[in-house]
Amino acid sequence: MSKQKPSIPKGTRDFGPAEMAKRHFILDTIKKVYQKYGYAPIETPAMENLSVLQGKYGDEGDQLLFKILNSGDFLSKTQESDLKDSKTLQPKISEKGLRYDLTVPFARYVVMNQHNLSFPFKRYQIQPVWRADRPQKGRYREFYQCDADAIGTDSMLCEAEIVLMIQEVFKLLQTKKPDSLDYAIKINNRKILSGIVEVMGAAGKETDFAVAIDKLDKIGEEKVKEELTERGFEQSAIDTLSPLFSLSGSNKDQLAFLKDFLSNSEVGQKGLAELNEVFDILDSFGANVPELELDVTLARGLSYYTGAIFEVKPQNVKMGSICGGGRYDGLTDTFGLPDVSGVGISFGVDRIYDVLDELELYPENSESSTQVLIVSFDDESWKYSLKVLQRLRNANIKAELYPEPVKLKKQMKYANDKQIPYVILVGSEEVKTGQLTFKNMQDGTQDNLNLDSILKHF
Amino acid sequence: MSKQKPSIPKGTRDFGPAEMAKRHFILDTIKKVYQKYGYAPIETPAMENLSVLQGKYGDEGDQLLFKILNSGDFLSKTQESDLKDSKTLQPKISEKGLRYDLTVPFARYVVMNQHNLSFPFKRYQIQPVWRADRPQKGRYREFYQCDADAIGTDSMLCEAEIVLMIQEVFKLLQTKKPDSLDYAIKINNRKILSGIVEVMGAAGKETDFAVAIDKLDKIGEEKVKEELTERGFEQSAIDTLSPLFSLSGSNKDQLAFLKDFLSNSEVGQKGLAELNEVFDILDSFGANVPELELDVTLARGLSYYTGAIFEVKPQNVKMGSICGGGRYDGLTDTFGLPDVSGVGISFGVDRIYDVLDELELYPENSESSTQVLIVSFDDESWKYSLKVLQRLRNANIKAELYPEPVKLKKQMKYANDKQIPYVILVGSEEVKTGQLTFKNMQDGTQDNLNLDSILKHF
Structure with missing residues (x-):
């Protein structure tokens, strides 16, 4: 294998831990509200048969579908005449595509499961979709959609609840600075x-x-x-x-x-x-x-x-629409199930991400990340730290021990980089007395405390 | 558009609300433990450049990669001679593929972000992968992997913590019946x-x-x-x-x-x-x-x-391995970053799903689903119910009102189908007195309570 400089496809993104924390903040908030209003989650496969996807998004949409090459000897079923141009060849060598939105797969799901579903069926779905669009600022080839739909009822209660859900989502997203988003x-x-x-x-x-x-x-x-x-x-x-x-x-x-x-x-x-x-x-x-x-x-x-x-x-932020939706009557018609009314809403996660960034609405510390790092000075204190670590974790505290007693500076840098809010320092003195140095990384203050007092702190 | 009977690609699955609740139970448990041990989430795109994926999984793996057809006029850059067989044509008309596992994308991520990451870098990643395998019982073309890796340290602390994480995951998964899984x-x-x-x-x-x-x-x-x-x-x-x-x-x-x-x-x-x-x-x-x-x-x-x-x-359950992993030294070599040792673990979500099903280890009620349904008898009580609904939700109770005051039987069926544990019945008597009928759907008992008492119940 030759060494290669790796790259990522145009229009796609990696999300590192810091971005994931922000994205989870948004998605978890929306999820929580959807659930509170009785919407239940479903997931559909990334791949759909092209027969399901094509003809649903207009000519432009059909062109923007990512199509998957049939596996194996994909040319074996083609004839000479199929090879004349891409448009003729494509349906012969590709039967599946990546989903373009969550609405058509949902309609397919409802039709395929119509006899097992209890109507009105209220589902939410948070999954990526793919579009072979020209990538540009704020437009990606892979992005998440975040939909809720109620199908099988024409009660205006759904519309009213959509308004309330939107209000609640944006209220929760502004917890840090209420009313900062107009x-x-x-x-x-x-x-x-x-x-x-x-x-x-x-x-x-x-x-x-x-x-x-x-x-x-x-x-x-x-x-x-x-x-x-x-x-x-x-x-x-x-x-x-x-x-x-x-x-x-x-x-x-x-x-x-x-x-x-x-x-x-x-x-x-x-x-x-x-x-x-x-x-x-x-x-x-x-x-x-x-x-x-x-x-x-x-x-x-x-x-x-x-x-x-x-x-x-x-x-008060320069940004297009960050949420949209409406009522539709014929969604499942195309799959042979007429007269099913539904109403849905979709939050634009990528745009909301930018809005919250601009207004500095993200919480300081992610709920999911490490709360305390133990830093040790030598082999003996490292070994002693294992017991401390175990007790912290037994108390359900998210805790780490730096894996080796390397230079203090390196261990502290790790805590800083990972934005870990507290550090426990363990050296020979701490091992002897059981009084541990407990440092607050935000304000730099530190105390000598025994482990019980530290546990109480959390 | 002609009406069509929709279908789903071979080897892929839809997950409805009941399956999602079970899958979330597993994934949330694993996530919680990964986080407790200091692993942070990342996500990589579904599509990778084929140059990143190919040559990493052996010849068989290369064949099992799902390849994406280039967009637009994909034949425009091909020559007559490229059309002679699938093997020659494929690289000319397809540059991207769906990820086959989470390990190679992770290695790519580490190499591309090596100057911004703080090592040891501990990440977890829970995303689907795709393999063009022949579908059979328990083998799917789309399935989730659930990996944690610590990279950039050769400390055996990582191995010891992997053992502890495995133990903790399976302990938590058996909360309902401790020690039922041997x-x-x-x-x-x-x-x-x-x-x-x-x-x-x-x-x-x-x-x-x-x-x-x-x-x-x-x-x-x-x-x-x-x-x-x-x-x-x-x-x-x-x-x-x-x-x-x-x-x-x-x-x-x-x-x-x-x-x-x-x-x-x-x-x-x-x-x-x-x-x-x-x-x-x-x-x-x-x-x-x-x-x-x-x-x-x-x-x-x-x-x-x-x-x-x-x-x-x-x-005590007939099932192959449900979790596996190990230490590797050369993962990022192929992308030009040598001498990085790492160790990782992966939980087999689909197999664990079946094991928990067999041992009946899933919790009765999903944490995320509706706790109470309000059932109303006529327009007046329906309207009154909206206030009740709002107060329940203000108390953060997951609550629904059936969208119309249709026949009681239909509304109760909805509660049953959705496994909603409590129902509040509102008729003209309830509107007059404010004493609501509060029914426990599990044991069938019911009480007349005012809303404050009902709120206290949750």
């Missing part, structure tokens, strides 16, 4: 968008409308209007929209305006009723959610949403 | 095996010896001797071995015998010294490890081990 939970309903399009006299052009209005944040009202013109909306239709762009006031005020604005649209009224129900349920909960903002310009790209849509946007 | 932690040292081969006068044939002796459990002494003959060992050499096959008595007795048996082998004596040091350190810990058994016939297949080797075998 964010809005934006809510809308696809049926309201359909109603608006109906009022514009442009029924059937919902997708064009959604794509254009979705850019309001980035390009502003004028450009959105231009794009609507380009997409074939008439000027009179676009003029109808004007009051919506300047819509302000409380959620209640906006709902009152929309009731009037959408008075001629049945689907629009249905959307308003759904939205009102979500607000009513939140009231009945006795919940106070000032972060919740109705935003009639919120559209979200994915076309499979059919009811409520959500998005969370930080206001 | 198991042995078998330990040996590759240098002892080398010493034995030296004493046989067959130096250089260590691998042949290891492969043959490794089968002792399965094929017995006579067949092992036959295989040694086939592998070119002389009869006189094989006769030398006889006392080893009948070796019994305490670890101390066996060590005394080996000291004599290996008196002419320097490497053998070195192995014995290492082993003695492990036992000495365990004594100094004050640890009692009756499970630990010296087994001079333990060889373990992987050739990269150079010192201690470990294996855990259940004695």
Whole structure:
């Protein structure tokens, strides 16, 4: 074997202990909240049959799927004519791909297990997904998704609970500095968008409308209007929209305006009723959610949403949406199980990671890392330290002994590098008296204590 | 999109909530113990460059790697002559593969991060790996590995701590029925095996010896001797071995015998010294490890081990080894970083899963699942239940309300299916009086309690 300088594939990352501690802080928080609301974990395989994945994410998505080469003599079943180009050859030599999101595998799971599941089925799923995207800042080829979905019920309780879960997750993530993150939970309903399009006299052009209005944040009202013109909306239709762009006031005020604005649209009224129900349920909960903002310009790209849509946007950190979701009605249709309504939410772990970094919201010490290092000066004290170590661990303290009694400086560097908050120093004097030197690495203070007192400290 | 009956790739599995709870019980236990001993988590990407993976697992391993088709027009860089067979074409159209184990990615990580890591570096890693093996009972194409390695020290403290970690993991896994699993932690040292081969006068044939002796459990002494003959060992050499096959008595007795048996082998004596040091350190810990058994016939297949080797075998459940590991000296050599000694351990999660199932060692209720379901009888009590729900969750109780006041039977079935241990029933009477019906689903008993009393119950 030749020596080689190893590398890692473009767009992928290693996570070392410090990054893992931060990621666990985020993921454990989300997990805890999902569980509190009755969502149960599932996991699906990294590989799916391409027949399951393809045709679900549009043409671009199909191209971004990582495809796995069939094992063994993969050319054996091909013919001369299959070799003419990549597009022809690919399906002949590759039957599996890496999952592109967690939603399609979940739909597959539900359909395959429909007779064993108890509905409504509420699951969460935290696993990596892979996309052969061009890597760039903040965009990776492997990244975690963190989804919760409730499927098999159309109760608006799910929508209300999604709002509460979002609020609780961000409250817990800010434990260190409450209210340091200013964010809005934006809510809308696809049926309201359909109603608006109906009022514009442009029924059937919902997708064009959604794509254009979705850019309001980035390009502003004028450009959105231009794009609507380009997409074939008439000027009179676009003029109808004007009051919506300047819509302000409380959620209640906006709902009152929309009731009037959408008075001629049945689907629009249905959307308003759904939205009102979500607000009513939140009231009945006795919940106070000032972060919740109705935003009639919120559209979200994915076309499979059919009811409520959500998005969370930080206001005091420059960052796109960090959480999103909505209700869909036809998720399992494609796998032969129609009429199953579901609603889901997904937290953007990588973006939340950066937001918490910027606001310095990570806890000082990771819950999972070593609490105390024993440093010894010679063979005799090293051996003595083993008993100390055993007693610390018996008391469920995460403890280490430096594996050899090497130079003090080297051992202390290890404690520093690993951010171990306490060090116990053991030399011949300590062995004789049983009074151990107990050093606080944060403030540099130290005490002579016997082991019982040290144990009490933790 | 045509409707299709979805399927899952051969050799892969979905894990539903019940399986996830059991798997988390195992993985969380192992994680907790790894952390207690100062091991910190890392994660590496699922995809590695094939240049990193290939040549590390032997020819068979190379064939079992899942290879990823290059994205886009993968044939564009190939020539006519590349298309002649799969073996020629594969490297031209595939540059990445899925990781085959956690050890090679770890070695790559250490080499790439050598200037930022503090040595000894103790990491654990719990992630899936993929192998294009023929699927069969208990053998999957995607499965989790669960490794801990300490790298950059040759202190036998690591070996001693591995023994203690194994003992602690299996103690915690048996919390429900202590001592129901009878198991042995078998330990040996590759240098002892080398010493034995030296004493046989067959130096250089260590691998042949290891492969043959490794089968002792399965094929017995006579067949092992036959295989040694086939592998070119002389009869006189094989006769030398006889006392080893009948070796019994305490670890101390066996060590005394080996000291004599290996008196002419320097490497053998070195192995014995290492082993003695492990036992000495365990004594100094004050640890009692009756499970630990010296087994001079333990060889373990992987050739990269150079010192201690470990294996855990259940004695009262029919199952192969459920944990294994050892010390290696040259792991990072191939990536250009020589002279780094390490020692590691890996728990076989899938096998442990089956062992715990057979011995019924899983806890009754998963820590992460819903503790109480609220069942309501009509719209009014449903709405009232929202306040109850909110108070339960404010007290950090994992709680759900059935999303609609449908038939009682349906709601109770949901609680049963999800194994929710308690149900609160809310009807018009309960709304009026505030006395809620609190039902224990395990024994079927129920009480009328106000919410404060119910909260106190948890």
